[in-house]
Amino acid sequence: MNGPSLATGQRSLGDPSITYPLWPPLTRGCPKTSTASLAYPVEVDYDYARVSASLFEQEPGPDLARWSPLLPPLHAPTLGEGGTPLIPLEGVYVKDESRNPTWSHKDRLNRITVSAALGAGAPGVVVASSGNHGASAAAYAARAGLPAIVLASADAPPAVHSFVRAYGAKVLAVPVEARWPLMREIVDRLGYHPVSNLTVTHTGHPFGPEGYKTIAYELFLQLGGVPAAVFAPTGYAELLYGVWKGFTELRRLGLAGTTPRMFSCEAIAGGPIARAVDTGAPAAIVPLQHTEAYSIGCSVGGHRGVRAVRDSGGEALLVTDDEMRAAQRTLAAQGLWQEVSGAAGLAAYRKLGRDFDGPVVCIATSSGFKGMGVGMESVEVLTNPTVDDVL
Template structure:
């Protein structure tokens, strides 16, 4: 495939599957995603203990709680391999365009690897998230979204920093990104003892969606799993470029971004080719959810002890929106922790009298 001025196709990573060792096929254990090393790019960057997150049963489905990763999001799987690429290339630092989770995770793995990190953030990202970025020693610039990619290109060219997010006209991401996400598919198969029937995935640019599909496809093609699940992308109803691309049968779509959703982490104005591939090849579908449906899903998760970021509740919200029964286990991926939401921690707590009357008011 050839990229054009309107569409960019991502690079794909391939492996010599015939040469996999018996150890990979029979004994897959370890403290982080390095347990899957034979089907991952070289892991030059030190681990922070990413992966191995719990699978929690809730309301008849399973929730894969990715908030248990080192920086409390699924992005740690991606950044272990993308920062490894920077280390392998001898880059002095990494640069990333991110409104939150990706930037924080990249900054943490860069710090662990002894690299500089420069994050081009959105001016609308929560203050707590920007503090989160700086805690790892990252240099943070809040710039208008339309200026982030041109500036990132200059940083790559002038400073030699390795980009761990893409610079392309439609989303391609870092080639190694979905490779890190494959580990989530491997874990789900191990935790369930079988292939799930369906997986519902919070979706922005669809790198996680595609990584899951590639992982399940590899397990199936290697004879390590029976079949592969249907995958469902779950986007904000306000901005849903993948849903448009899938409905129109095109490789990728650009839309005019509409502000308004509080689910900022899955807000996107363009999609990428791999998201459509994952949905089409898995036999799944593109779903959209409203902020009200996300609120309800977030409350359900919290009621069971899981505090998810609003965007992260999209998997459960999408499952409930579809309302379909499946012949086998269903997994809703929850990608990040609730403290990263807009408005969290900005209001000081109210001080009340230390009296029984104050306790009673809690139950009115």
Template sequence: MTSPFAPMTSRESLATGQRSLGDPSVRFPLWPPLTAGCPVTGTGSVSYPVEVDYAYDKVPADLFATAPGRPRGHERWAPLLPPLHAPGLGEGGTPLVSLGDGLWIKDESRNPTWSHKDRINRVTVSAAVGAGAEGVVVASSGNHGASAAAYAARAGLRCVVLGSAGTPPAVDAFLRAYGAVVLPVPVDARWPLLRRIVERFGYHPVSNVTSMHTGHAFGPEGYKTLAYEIFVELGVPGAVFLPTGYGELLFGVWKGFAELVALGLADRVPRLYSCEPAAGGPLAAALRDEVPATRVSVGSTAAYAIASPVGGYRGVVAVRESGGRALLVSDAEMEAARSELARAGTWAELSAAAGLAGFRQLGPHDDGPVVCVSTSSGFKDRDLLAGDGSVEVDPEDWAEVERRVRTAR
């Protein structure tokens, strides 16, 4: 049997073009990146995303081998990523932490801006540099905006973040520290304003611009690296549980494992479980109704980072093709999962604990290890500064000291 690999030493991108997820026969050149979905297959009710294609027959033979001195971060996976025109910050390479009994946590809070969004923004800001844009614009109330601001600053680009009045104060300070222009606006006004800034200033959009989520063409490619890292360290797990908003992370992890199968390195894709807040759940609704994407009303939830009223076709593809399921988790379930992570030494945002919450809801798996992705740090929660905090104690009041020590968890 002929090897699908070619011996290569280059770490240059093997990206060849873009193709529609709605109809893979519809193809486009690699440049310019399509930031509003496929212009051919999209309709008034749904915009189909595009994905990046590669010269898979030229993948370096040693790309997934373990050896000392490997580049860290996206540089290691450059052949299977779009061109990395923007400098990195050491994104990726996050640890798998064992919780015992075959359960692993992929702790994405160890990324440079403490969330999984660094994997996507290294790639999308690179697209902005490659396209010759002077700046980037992003609609985000948290992780995505902070990450885009950091990578834009690193690349010497301007950054405009369209947030909302509910942006946590700590995150707002995070954004401004990178020199971003922060414009809090009503949520429904963010996307029309983003499109206007793109048209007026020529800034490159690094978040969604369409009514049904399509996102940046290059973005989910950065999330594939999460699948590569799991595979190199653990092999193919039985299942992966992921916090899910628009479904880009879900799709990126699915595509990463699907590529490993296509390259003959893995024999299957793990089942992927999307974990959305029960207050909304557009992906669960789309799968239930057998439509490419849909819109739902979102009730009250503290998991603001993944409380999306709209979904996208990428998530449908990932769950369907992996044989997984769309789960809905309550705030109480996420709070319990966040507490469990804290007891294990990982401080996670409430939204980030949705993957573990989904796993605990579904129950044990008996077909191999399970990975729950924890997407971001507890620093990002809106209730970070809520409560009274620790109260000073008189060191001579031994009764009070003893009471506190004994009541510690």
């Protein structure tokens, strides 16, 4: 531990002059700026003047508690999240988040959100998730001794359903359009703490992106400075925004003179962040077509991702399933097996085809074990194998 949390309150992204106490977490967005058609998130603010520069003299490693002054209070025990490797590949660096305890970046978020549930005295947690988020929330809830309800997509991979149930969570497979209304009812009637979105456009959990900030802290130490660009697989854009916020904090603390350009990397089947950036809207909702990249297949966007792209001078990029599968094969050929969504960052970087004046990081978010159809392939059995079969 590096000392107590220096979190002081919550601040509106719709109007930064509007602030709220740190507790309770505002899981339905900013009450004063949100409307029936647009919800603005809030974020956590800190007493930055009290942050010691020595916090960034440590080696990056597991357990987010090493960054506790710049995180909300950590009430939930660790599973060893964070400290993931940075691997050079094709002239870029790959930040391999599949090395987290439940094999995805979501573990950084859920160490924080389950801590919030404990801090709020909730009797349990509830999450609507197609896979990674549900598994991670179930694992951290189990570690913290809280029951968990996971509202899963009916067409999520069977292996993912088994993964979530392994942690003792109550898993309900429901139609996508029923997940959010049911989650609101569970929150209102049972008092469970929501660790995913409740609002018309995405706000998610106000504390969640704080866990993703730690990726920026690790990159700063692993690279010995700030990258020129970061490409992040993007669904609701909590990852994108969290990494961006982490780098802005490093600059605010006087440790870095620059910040990277942030590139959202969405499946072309949806792309609400790209739509909002292109049209100048604060957030967007778009039709969603089928995509193998189910972890980032989103019709509903939020303001966080739009802010990260615009404020950093980045771009909102769209990639096809074929482009993500090609990047997935490239990663696997180098020993990094990612689900299709996890390869979106590298796919978008390749598609953009641009040189940068400094290091480029592609975040790879989740293990290939989470992919659609994994484990369903039939295997030919050779009855009288010889070396000729090998040749």
